Amino acid sequence: MIPARFDYAQPTSLPQAVSVLSDAGEDAKVLAGGQSLLPLLRMRLAYPSVLVDVGCVSELRGVRDEGDHLFVGAMTTQHDLVRDPLIREHCPLVSLTAATVADPAVRHRGTIGGSLAHADPAGDLPSVAVALDMVFVTRSPREERRIAAADFFLDYLESALETDEILVGLEIPKLGPGWTYHYEKFHRTAQAWAIVGAAVAVRRADGHIAEARIGLTNMAPVPVRASSVEAAVAGAAIDDDVLRRACATADEGTSPASDLHATPEYRRHLARVLTRRALATAARA
Amino acid sequence: MTVTPTPAEVRQSEVGRARRRKEDARLVTGQTRWTDNIQAPGLLHIAFLRSPMAHARITRVDVSAAREMPGVVAAFSGADFGAEQGSLPCAWPVTEDIVIPDHPPMATETVRYVGEAVACVVATDRYRAADALEAIEIDYEPLPPVLDLEKALDADSPLVHDAGNRAYTWTLSNGDVEAAFRDAPVVISRTFRQQRLIPAAMEPRAVVVTPLGDEYTVHTSTQIPHILRFLLASVTGVPEHRLRVIAPDVGGGFGSKLQCTAEEVLCLLAAKRLGRPVKWTESRSEGNLTVHHGRDQLQRVQIAAEADGRLRGMKIDLLADMGAYLMLVTPGIPLLGAFMYNGVYKMAAYDFRCTGVFTTKMPTDAYRGAGRPEATFAIERLMDELAAEIGVDPVEVRRRNWITHGEFPYDTVAGLTYDSGDYEAATEKALQLFGYDKLRAEQKDRRDRGDTVQLGIGISTYTEMCGLAPSRVLGQLGNASGGWEQADVRVLPTGKVEVATGATPHGQGHVTAWSQIAADALGVPFEDVSVVYGDTAVVPRGWDTYGSRSLAIGGVAVHLACEKVKEKARRVAAHLMEIDPGDLEYAEGAFRVRGAPAEQGRSIQELAAAVFNAHDMPEGIEPRLDSSATFDPANFSFPHGTHLCAVEVDTETGFTKIRSYVAVDDVGTVVNPLIVDGQVHGGIAQGIGQALYEEAVHDAEGNLLTTTLADYLVPSAADLPAFVTGRTETPATSNPLGVKGVGEAGTIASTPAVVNGIVDALRHLGVRDVQMPCTPERVWRAIGGAS
Structure with a gap:
């Protein structure tokens, strides 16, 4: 070592x-x-x-309100994601999820930029990034780029960052009022990686789910959206059986890995259960 | 006129007080002597190249390029050490025909597990040593790995050693087992797998060897400095009196540091060759690979019972994975379980058979509980299955079978004599603390409602043999070691007391507990006692710490040595006071004439000063107010208790949450309740680790996959409930303090309590067993989630 x-x-x-x-x-x-x-x-x-x-680069620090989104510096620690008032107010899914990362010692050092640039699908924040459609702001000698979350994660531990490109920060859209959130993380011990996780944002209207965004942790080499469930729950009643049916396709289009902690079959099952639970919790919040 | 002392003047007994541990401040802040903190002028660092193959012939080793790397002082292959490196010892040949293969500390011709040392580099710092490892060239000719315990015994299995894959078969039998099973109304047969575990002590192993002329000081993170001194002497040929072994502060061991390791031998040989101090500190991954592993047994177990659940007899057939070699007590570990399969129960017939099997994996050896957790798991799981089979409550089936309080001392079917116990009292107290009836009602309610989360209640009424041990019994079992323990007690010229103990602590709190025992025996303040340990130059004799033996053997030796000091002091006091020794009584730290006021007596401090200057000593008394004592009990100690665990099992995901846990332990006289609680808490956590989380996993080639703590999961406080502990105190009769061991009890008791709870939660769904560790996926599959 x-x-x-x-x-x-x-x-x-x-x-x-x-x-x-x-x-x-x-x-x-x-x-x-x-x-x-x-x-x-x-x-x-x-x-x-x-x-x-890049620990001493001040441009990578800080959280700013930029109108329809927050700008969160890449060196913002997970601890700060949990505590920051702007993030808690406008992007609570980020705070909720960051609070589940590893343990306090890790959260005081680990950063949002490092975690996303590492592009580990078992990390908790990547699925939030795709669920919220974060924008990755980067800088290289050639240009400043703004990369959509959907284009950022290329493969296991592989991102769209070029070798000479630095992740400066994230633009995190404010979803606005009417949205509620939950991150359902399934892991064997408190400090262990997620076997599967479901990051969910729900907009309610008239006692129904009007709209949902769902990011899945560790269900593929990259974080993925559960698009078919998002479509199925639009307009759905907040009812366990309805949600159960809607979540039956949560694992559609995923390709979960097999490792010491779970088989793909079990991960697919968990994706269905956790997505349903996350939706139900968020919708009833 | 008689003066009644005010309550403040009456000395409070130290034994039984929840004293905070004297040693904790420096241990928890790290401001102490961890081996890795040891520095020496000119210190070199050693790094080991380890086999990437589970089984292979070494056809070429070339360390010459490594020798040319910057900062490298030397590089060695196994052949370079040659015969000088000897063979790592096995001190427990359990049968006459046991196969004990040669075990060179560094492989020379064949590697037999992934991680076996094949070469090393000694350099001016750790980084350069690690870099140079990459320059070593080794060619291997792969041989087939041997990974499966049962297949290893097939006639056509590849061989780990030429003498075959069977190390030994050991049997124990009492009563007519065939008769017990013939026509038995109930027979229950199960196969349990005790998965391979990795002891994950917080402090990784570390060694520093410092030469001084032909003398070597070995600092090492070990449980056994005394034993290691003569083992290192016998392996390397360095004479015992030229070796000083120091276990400074040691951060946990759980049996894993009860060993004579390859690294200890190789560091000594490297320091000897180079004439310079050499240090090695393992990384966590290196430790996961090469700290000896624990458990790994396949248990085929059967009980026969009457229709009402009373046990008739038991048959145990074990396969125990030895790994690639027999290390210090590898073959004896299953035997420590052989005497415990009957647990707290009465039965007429017992048959035990164990075969030790070689595989191409890291050797197994002692790990917290060592054989007894495996045995206790089997009997306690079987008692729950028996209860279900005959349709009675699992507590009731135990009541029908256990040894009642009035039956002690009791000769068990496995040949031990349990000296004392009160299973009824411990169980009653546990049921009360747990709220058993209320939880059973909730369980029924959840079942009736078909709740997603099902409640299960697991019980474990355990006992164990510990306080290893009577030397005579160890000899009868073929164990080469002795079981006595030694203490020296010295009253210093100022009246302060120094205790030197042969029971070397590695986190248990000996300094505090021994201070309490000595303070009571000598009537001196707790603060006036210090304890020295762990250095063969300071404490030359001892059998060290393992098997929950320290208090019941070493603590008792402290007490006996204090008594001898007091007798010596009595003769000095009598001489000074010109009175017959028999007319003196000792109280409040002073000798006085019976019935006389204390101030007319001679305090132990005054006597220490008088002995120090020796101006007026009685005839035949040497001017030292000190004494030594050894203690070798006639019997083991038998702590027991009842543990109850409530689990909530999420039937959708298979996740198990421990909702509440009650442990009522009877460890005899309690010296320090805080230390006992700490041992019980840690023990339970470790046992839960086996039940739910921990497993060393190998792939089909024999590579260990669980080399980090991200893969080998151990529970932390965040995963555990607040444990409720209670106690009953039934003193042991085998020592004058009435104490029993407590170091392993929690681990022994808790694993079956948790698994019984999981099976209990799911029994109505058809679940009869879940393989440990009971991972969420295994539980989900057991419920039928996969179908």
Whole structure:
């Protein structure tokens, strides 16, 4: 558990960070909170030549109200996602979900940018990103990009970020009044990764579900939307049997992995149960 | 006129007080002597290259490129150490025909498990050592792995060792078992799998070997510095009197540090060759691979009973996975269970057979409870199945079978004599604390309603043999070790007291408990007692800490040594006071004439000073107010208790939540209730770990898949309910303090309580058993979720 040799850079501004990362070449990695990257280094599963620590880049910090969305700096910790008043008010699904990540020690170091850029489908925040259609704001020497969540996650641990591109922050849409939320996480111990998770936002009208957004954790190499359920519950009554029928297709289009904790068959079953429970909890909140 | 002392003047007994632990502040802040904190001038760091194959012939090892890497001082292969590295010891040859294969600390010709050391690098820092490992070239010729316990015994199975895959078969029989089963109204047969567990002590193992001329100081994170000293001497040929072994503060062991490890031997050999201090600290993943594993047994068990549930007899047929080699007490672990399958129950006939099997996996050895949790699980699961079979409450079927309070001492069918116990009292108290009847009513209600979440109640009425042990019995069982323990008690010139104990702690709280025992025996303040341990130069003799033996053996030795000190002090006091020793009484820390006021006596502090300057000593008394005592009990101690666990099982997902847990334990006289509660809490958590979470998993090639704590799940406080603990106190008769061991009780009791609870929650759905760990998916499949 001893990392191989690497160089270390600690830029103090975004332009400097972009330039350092660009100069460092293809084998450089951006270090945010280190909660995913450092274990990979220690197990010698990754051999970056340079670590560009963006912890001192002030442009990556802070939460701002930008009208129809919040801008959340990439270095915002999961702890801050739980506590931040703006996020709690306008994007509570982010706060609710961040509160379920690992344990307090991890949440004080782990960041929203690091967690999303790592693109682990078992992470909790990626499914929220796709459910809320977050926009990923990035910077490279060539350009500033705004990437839709649906285009950001390419494969297991693989994102649309180029090797010289830094994730600056997230634009998280405010869904507005009338929406309620829940994240249903299923894991074996409190600190363990989600076997499956369902991130749900529901808009109610006239005692019915008018609209729903559903992101699934760990049901494919990337976080996925349960689109068929979203369609099925639009206009549905808030009733367990109705929801059960609507959620029968929650695993449609998914390709869950088999690992030590669950088979694909079980994950598909959990996706149906958890989606239903998340919808019911959100709709009755 | 008689003066009645005010209550404040009456010395409160220390034994029984919930003293906060003296050692905790430095342990929990880390401001202490963990082995990894040990530094030495010129310290080198060693890193081990480990086999990536479960079974292979080594055809080439080339460490020359590693030797050229920056900062590298040396690199060694197994062949480089040659005969000097000896063979790691097995001290418990359980049968005469047992196969004990040669076990070189570093493999030379064949590797037999993933993680076996095949080469090492010694460098100026850990990073350079780890880098240089990647420059070592090794060629392997793969051999077929042997992974399945049952198939390993097939005639056509590949062999782990040339002598065959059967290490031994050991049997124990009492009574006419065939008669007990013939025409028995009820026979229940089950096969239980005790999954392989990985002891996950908080402190990883670490070793620092410092040479000084031809003398070597070995700091190591071990439970057994005394035993290790002579083992290292016998393995490496370094004479025992040139070896000093120090277990500084040790952060947990659970049996995993009851071992003479390859790394300890190889660090010593490297330091010897290089003449410089060498350090090794394992990573968590390295530890998961190469700390000896626990459990891993296949249990084929049968009981025969009358129609009313009274037991007639029992048959146990075990396959125990030894792993690739026999380590310190590997073959003996299932035997510790052999005497416990009958549990707290009476029966006329018993038949036990265990075959130890070699596989190409990390060797197994002692892990908290060591054989007894496996046995207790089997009998307690069977008692629940028996209750269901004959249609009575699981508490009632136990009442019909257990040894009643009036029947002690009781000779069991397995050949032990249980000295004392009160199963009725412990069970009554547990049922009350648990709210048994109310929970049963809720269970019925949930069943009737077809609730998604079903409630289950698991019970476990356990006992265990611990306080290892009578030396004579260990000898009869073929165990090479002794079972006595030693203590030295020294009254220093200022009257402060120093206790040196051979029972080396690794987190249990010996410093506090021994202080309480000595304070009571000598009548001195708790704060005036210090305890030294863990260093063979400071405490030369001892059998160390395992098998819940410290208090019942080592604590008693402290008490006996104090008594001897007092007798010596009596003679000095009598001499100074010019009175017959028999006319003196000892109270409140002073000798005085019977009935005389205390201030006319001589305090232990005054006597210590008088002995120190030796100006006026009685004839034949040496000027030292100290004494040594050893204690070797005539019998084990037998803690017992009743644990009750309420689980809520989510029938849609299979998730099990422990809703409440009550443990009433009888550990005899309680020296410190806080320490007892801590042991019980930790023990229960560890037993729950086996029931719900933990399992070492290998793939088809024999690679361990659970090398991190993300894959090998252990419970944390967040996963557990607030435990309710209660006690009954039935003193042990095998020692003068009446104490019994408590270190393993919680682990032994809790695993079957949890699994019984899960099966109880789902029995009406047709579930009769769930394989441990009872993961959500396994529970879901047991319910039929997959169909």
